[in-house]
Amino acid sequence: MFSNPFPDAFGIDxxxxxxxxxxxxxxxxxxxxxxxxxxxCRSVDLPAGLIVNGELQKPEEVRKRIMRLxxxxxxQKSVKSPWVVASLPETQSFIKHIEIKKSADELIEEDIMxxxxxxxxxxxxxxxxxxxxxxxxxxxxxxxxxLIGAVPKxxxxxxxxxxxxxxxxxxxxxxxxxxxxxxxxxxQKKYENEARAILHISATRxxxxxxxxxxxxxxxxxxxxxxxxTTALSQKLRIPYEEAEKIKIYxxxxxxxxxxxxxxxVVDFNKQLTDGIKDALDFYYSHFPDANKVTxxxxxxxxxxxxxxxxxxxTSLKVVARPGRPWKNLGGKRENSMPVEKSLSYxxxxxxxxxxxxxxxxTNDII
Numbered sequence: 050m051f052s053n054p055f056p057d058a059f060g061i062d063x064x065x066x067x068x069x070x071x072x073x074x075x076x077x078x079x080x081x082x083x084x085x086x087x088x089x090c091r092s093v094d095l096p097a098g099l100i101v102n103g104e105l106q107k108p109e110e111v112r113k114r115i116m117r118l119x120x121x122x123x124x125q126k127s128v129k130s131p132w133v134v135a136s137l138p139e140t141q142s143f144i145k146h147i148e149i150k151k152s153a154d155e156l157i158e159e160d161i162m163x164x165x166x167x168x169x170x171x172x173x174x175x176x177x178x179x180x181x182x183x184x185x186x187x188x189x190x191x192x193x194x195x196l197i198g199a200v201p202k203x204x205x206x207x208x209x210x211x212x213x214x215x216x217x218x219x220x221x222x223x224x225x226x227x228x229x230x231x232x233x234x235x236x237q238k239k240y241e242n243e244a245r246a247i248l249h250i251s252a253t254r255x256x257x258x259x260x261x262x263x264x265x266x267x268x269x270x271x272x273x274x275x276x277x278x279t280t281a282l283s284q285k286l287r288i289p290y291e292e293a294e295k296i297k298i299y300x301x302x303x304x305x306x307x308x309x310x311x312x313x314x315v316v317d318f319n320k321q322l323t324d325g326i327k328d329a330l331d332f333y334y335s336h337f338p339d340a341n342k343v344t345x346x347x348x349x350x351x352x353x354x355x356x357x358x359x360x361x362x363x364t365s366l367k368v369v370a371r372p373g374r375p376w377k378n379l380g381g382k383r384e385n386s387m388p389v390e391k392s393l394s395y396x397x398x399x400x401x402x403x404x405x406x407x408x409x410x411x412t413n414d415i416i
Contacts, residue, residue, distance in 0.1 A: 053408040058132035058220055059089065060401025061115070062228070063208070065100045065253040066276070068093050068115055069395055071402035072128060073379065083236065084380035085406055089128060090387070090395065093118040102254075103138025105207045108214075116215055133217045134405040135208060136397055139225040139249070139256045142200040143169045145267045146183070148338070153182060153193045161195065169199045177205055183264055196264055198224050220405060225249075226258045226268040228400030233347050234260050236378045244333075244341040248326065248362075248370065249396070250352030252276045255322070257329045261341050266333065271325040275352035278318050285314045301356020319358070323365040330366075346370035349396035354389065375399045 059072035072089040093114050099107045119128045145168050151160060161180055162173065169178075176199045183194040205222055212219045226247075233247050244261035255271040275297075283293035302315055326346070334340050346368055348359060353372050362370035375396040376385040385392065 055130075055132040055218075055220055055405070055409070057088070057130035058134065058405035059128060059130060060134050060136075060228070060398050060403070060405045062136045062225075062395075062398035062401055063100070063111075063115075063138075064095075064251055065103070066095050066097065067252070067394075068095065068111075068118055069398040070118055070128065071395060071398040072130070073402045073406040075406040075408065077380070082380055083378070085403065086381075087379070087385055089126070090385075090398075091118065091121070091125060092395075103141040103204065105211065108207065108211055112211060112214055115211075119215070131216060131218050132220050132405065133212055134221045134223060134401045135212055135219060136225050136228055136401055137200050137205065137208065137222050139268065140254055140270055141204045142198060142224045142226075144196070144198040144224050144226050144265060145169060146264055146337075147195050147197055149193045149195065150191060151193055152191050156193055161197070165197050165199070169197065175202055176200065177202055198227075200224065223401060223404065225397055226256070226265055228397045228404070229258060229349065230260050230265055231400035231403050232375045232378060232396050233349055233373045233400075240341075242341055243344040246326070246330070246343045246346045246368075247373075248346050248348045248350075248353065250274065250348065250350040250355075251394075252351060255350070255352070257326055259329070259333050259343070261333075261337075261343075262339070266337055266340075269329050269332075271322060271329075273318060273322040273325065273352075275355070278315070278352075281314050281318060282311065286310055297355070302358050302361050319361050319365075323362055326362065327366060330368075343368060347373040349373050349375060349393045351390070351394035353393050378403065 059070060062069045069092040070089065073085040074088050075085055077083045095114060099110050105111060121127045147164055147168055149160060149164050165178055178197065178199045180195045180197045183196055185192060185194055208222055209219055229247050229249055234245055244259060247258040247260060249256045252275045255273045256268055257271055258268040259266040279290060279294045279297050282297055283290045296311055300311055302319055330343055346362060348370060359370045359372060372393055375392050
């Protein structure tokens with residue numbers, strides 16, 4: 050049996066307003082099913098402006114805060130492993146499932162680049178493009194399925210340099226959608242004739258990810274976030290940002306007598322969100338061959354716990370929408386005791402940590 054050459058590797062999810070770290074220990078070899086134990090789970094807030102729309106504006110300030118996160122506090126042990134799997138921002142990356150009318154043996158790199166340009170707005174001088182061969186469910190030998198992803202070189206290089214400046218070895222920079230699917234889609238379950246949508250609502254941005262036929266088909270950004278809603282309430286009601294945040298958390302999407310002005314702002318933003326989700330689902334059904342119906346929208350991210358938001362989405366779209374369970378793929382009978390609202394904000398970091406904890410000598414990845 051090969052031991053893991055990257056022991057105690059951890060996942061780190063870098064957002065515009067926070068950095069979250071999760072470290073897991075893989076005990077799967079002692080069990081029939083994947084089984085991971087939580088070692089470390091913590092986060093640090095970032096002041097606005099250090100990272101904007103996924104771009105590192107003040108990398109040295111970000112570096113100082115991540116170093117503090119790694120060091121921990123008196124009540125926390127420091128993270129000493131030099132190995133990390135870090136996230137790439139959804140807004141700066143592209144991912145899509147494509148099909149090429151050639152067998153895998155006949156394919157050359159130029160074939161993939163040519164087809165990729167039709168689906169993803171990139172050029173090889175400014176973007177990194179990577180792909181992964183996927184199982185051919187149709188059994189047709191002259192067709193190859195690929196999952197392709199692209200990210201600007203400037204973004205990828207800046208995140209790599211940030212990690213390496215702290216003495217960390219980067220095992221992978223992973224597109225956010227992949228990490229979210231790894232934690233939010235139930236592992237070892239066979240989804241037949243149905244698809245899942247993952248709705249990720251963070252403080253500064255949101256995205257919808259379609260997972261069908263055991264892979265991510267595509268992802269898209271949505272014009273909605275917790276910060277945008279709080280700012281809108283602050284401006285419309287002419288109240289301080291902090292007060293607007295309290296009102297948002299207290300009322301959520303519920304109507305209560307006397308909060309008519311708040312209700313109108315929230316309703317307008319909810320409609321933008323549900324319209325965006327509907328457009329994304331319609332696009333998937335009309336542009337992807339063999340698309341299955343999305344039967345459930347799994348919600349994650351700090352903004353997904355907004356009171357009654359799941360009911361609004363379910364009623365508007367006639368699709369069941371519920372906050373997910375980010376810890377479910379760790380195995381074992383008990384999930385983490387962290388409050389649900391807080392757990393949802395760690396979905397990306399958990400997905401990264403699951404990849405970091407996997408032994409590369411084995412091919413039984415969760416997702």
